[in-house]
Amino acid sequence: MTNPIRIAIIGTAKRSSYLYGPLLKAIPGIELVSVWGRSAEKAKTLAENFGVPAYTDLDKLVRETAPHIGIVDVAYSANGEVGLMALAGVLLWKEKVGTRGWFGIALAVIALVLIQIGKAA
Numbered sequence: 001m002t003n004p005i006r007i008a009i010i011g012t013a014k015r016s017s018y019l020y021g022p023l024l025k026a027i028p029g030i031e032l033v034s035v036w037g038r039s040a041e042k043a044k045t046l047a048e049n050f051g052v053p054a055y056t057d058l059d060k061l062v063r064e065t066a067p068h069i070g071i072v073d074v075a076y077s078a079n080g081e082v083g084l085m086a087l088a089g090v091l092l093w094k095e096k097v098g099t100r101g102w103f104g105i106a107l108a109v110i111a112l113v114l115i116q117i118g119k120a121a
Contacts, residue, residue: 004031008067010058011074012037012046020071021050034065
C-alpha cells in the first residue's frame with residue numbers, strides 16, 4: 001500500500017467542519033493530519049471533531065505534521081499568513097477560486113478522485 005496523502009485544513013470557517021473534514025476523512029488514501037486556525041478555541045474544537053491536533057502556529061503545524069497539501073478555508077485577511085506555507089513546500093488549495101466557492105469545491109473533489117485513480121493504476 002502506498003503512503004497516504006497528508007492534508008491539513010487551514011482555517012476554521014464553516015465549510016471546514018461540514019464539508020472538508022468529513023470528505024477528507026472518508027476518502028481512502030487521504031489522511032487528515034492537522035487543523036490550523038487563528039483562534040485557538042475554534043481550531044481545537046474543529047480538530048477534536050476529526051481526531052487530529054490543532055495549531056495556531058503554521059510553522060509548527062508544518063514541522064510536526066508534515067502535510068503535503070493544505071486546504072485553505074480562511075477569511076481574506078489571513079491569506080498572507082497562510083500563503084507563507086507555500087514557502088515551506090506545502091501545496092495550497094484555496095477554496096474560493098470560483099463563484100461563491102462552489103466551483104473550487106468541485107475542483108477539489110475531482111482532484112482527490114483523480115489522485116486516487118492514479119494511485120490505483
